[in-house]
Amino acid sequence: MDDESPGLGLDLPEQPQKPADASPYRVLARKYRPQTFAELIGQDAMVKTLGNAIERGRIAHAFLLTGVRGVGKTSTARLVAKALNCIGPDGQGGPTIDPCGVCEPCRAIAEGRHIDVIEMDAASHTGVDDVREIIEAVRYASVSARYKIYIIDEVHMLSKSAFNALLKTLEEPPAHVKFLFATTEVNKVPVTVLSRCQRFDLRRIPAEKLSEHFANVARAEGVEVEEEALQAIARAAEGSARDGLSILDQAIAHGEGKVTADQVRDMLGQADRGRIRRLLETLLTGDVAATLTQLDETHSLGIDPGSLFRGLMESMHSVTRAKAGASADPLQSAEEREHSAELAARLSWGNLHRLWQLLLKGLEDIRIAPDPQEAATMALLRLIHAAEMPDPSALAAMLAGGAAVAGAPSVPAAKPAAEPKASLPLDFAALVEAVESQGKQLLGVQLRDHVGLVSFAPGEMVLKPLKPLGADFSRELAAAAKQATGQNWQVRLTDEGGSPSLQQQEAMAEERMRAAVLEEPNVRALLDEFPDATLESIERKEA
Structure with missing residues (x-):
């Protein structure tokens, strides 16, 4: 073998030599x-x-x-x-x-x-x-x-x-x-x-401190990074300096000497938010056919139904924050912020909470369903139809007022508590109102809560004490009734007979009204959807 021939006689290309001072890249x-x-x-x-x-x-x-x-x-x-x-x-x-x-x-x-x-x-x-x-x-x-x-x-x-x-x-x-x-x-x-x-x-690091830290790192690396991009990275890091530096490292490699907010949002997978916004708009319009078409498009693009619903929930969360007047998410573009503000102005608090609960229920259905895509379809349809229904408080008020509700039985309006006042009160409740109108509030409380009516006629009443009354109760009531009506009254107390107190009668009437409302099909459907929901008193709600 020729001494000048290399190795096995092959003309190998010259291998590039690594500089002596070169060192491997450190993230x-x-x-x-x-x-x-x-x-x-x-x-x-x-x-x-x-x-x-x-x-x-x-x-x-x-x-x-x-x-x-x-x-x-x-x-x-x-x-x-x-x-x-x-x-x-x-x-x-x-x-x-x-x-x-x-x-x-x-x-x-x-x-x-x-x-x-x-x-x-x-x-x-x-x-x-x-x-x-x-x-x-x-x-x-x-x-x-x-x-x-x-x-x-x-x-x-x-x-x-x-x-x-x-x-x-x-x-x-x-x-x-x-x-x-x-x-x-x-x-x-x-x-x-x-x-x-x-x-x-060790606490989560605040986003503003992370943003400042990332800015210092970018300057040390000689890379120009937009302020909004730094905020977006800090927001995505969720309080973790290591996660944020990894995102910044990737963003620097993704860009070309400069890191912009749009690049960061695109890199973090925020580009599909436009599709999420369009689907949310279609849902709110109640267009079933268009909603199913857009859902099929996301399926054909390979978007996971769970990811789709999480995106919808993120949008609803942004709308809710906008309605509450909170600061905007740095990860959102200007277009997204405008969209959130617009929906916040259109939707009521009740609608926002109801939509959130329906999306949360849909996400759980997707998780346990044999076919997640079918579960997503049914969840969106349920959301469209439930969004058209009035909230329970509004429905209760409509039923109490005798308003017609689709699919609901007719409920007559409640009769006034008392007929228009005549020269003399026609019943015990009217007498109590007349006594209270004279400033006798304590006596009125006793008449409403502490006695039951045995008999009532103009100028005479028989009452059954349900709780201890003062020794001068009968005399004070006769004097107050005379002051309110201009006529002498005889008041007699007995331990026999007697109806429930006015306060007990009002409670029973409210319970009957509550039962009637809860039996209404639309209300039952809402309560089935939200098991933790309760129906408040109609009187308190109206007040």
Whole structure:
């Protein structure tokens, strides 16, 4: 073989050489992971508590960090490890809330290579054997650090036996050992473990702080991002810095040197909202044929019925917020905001609540139905027809007033409580009204609630006390009746006979009216649709 011939005698193309200083790309969520407590956004209360504990030497042996994904639980655990093991640039420092970041322990912990800071993922180390290794190792002193620190992520994934094995060591660990637990589901952590830890609940990061943080990251990356785009990303992140940075990373790759709000909305799948708005408009017009046609179009495009209903519910939520005067969603375009404001002006609160409940019921039907598309069809038809019905309070008022309702039996209007006043009251109720008109309100309450009528005639009445009355009741009533009518009255009390009090009679009349309303087919249909709904008093509603 010729010495000048390469390898196997093949003329291989020259391989491009990687620059010596080239490094693999790091996603923004890792690149901008906080390295100091000052960089940890949205957790000021926790940082203050930890700072005070370290300053006063009241450092617990176990910490539990809980919160939704991406708020900084693991980052905080690493920062605590640095704070407890920092020795300062001169090697003489002690525990501090502001670790220097340049000493060997700080750099080793930041790079994940410190021998005395052990990180374990409980999702892949769930058994008692994994915990037994920790129990055996804690007996030995740390190699080079001030404290041996165990960071256990997603600690709720440990098995019951693993938790039980950890309890005694967790309660009385050696002085050189600290435990830092992180979890997104604190309700799955046994109470026996919670009672042995100092718990810190990391809050969702406010959208305005996330937007400001993302703006700083964009400037550091040399990328121009619209303010509205930053707000949309912060809104979509739902309080998670990591999720927001991942979205921003994707948006930068999606754009061409500049990130716009329209690009972000398109990237997040907001482009189909126009189809959702058109379907909602068609539903509200009651056009059955057009609604089914649009539903079939979404099915042919591969849109999941559940996703479709969730989109409709998002639109209804936006309309409700617009009607309440709340600030607009940053994820919405100007067109969507105008549409929400227009529907808010058209729909009443009753209609909004009824539509929301029907959509929620439809989403549940889609989830359990054998054919989700069929369930979506029936749910939309139910929504169209139910939207045409009056709400229960309006229907009750119509029935009480004798108004005709489609499909409802005729209900006569209630008779007035009393005939027009003559010179003398014609019945006991009219006399009570006459007495009350003279300013005798307390006596009127007694006549309505505390007595039953035995007999009544002009100038004479016999009453049965239903509750204790004063000794002068008969005399006071005779004087008040004379003042109201200009005629002498005889009042006699007896313990025999007697009808229910006027207040009891009114309650029974209201109950009869309520029963008549509840038996009306349209009202029954509404109550079947909303099992938790109740019919309020017609008198209170009208008032």
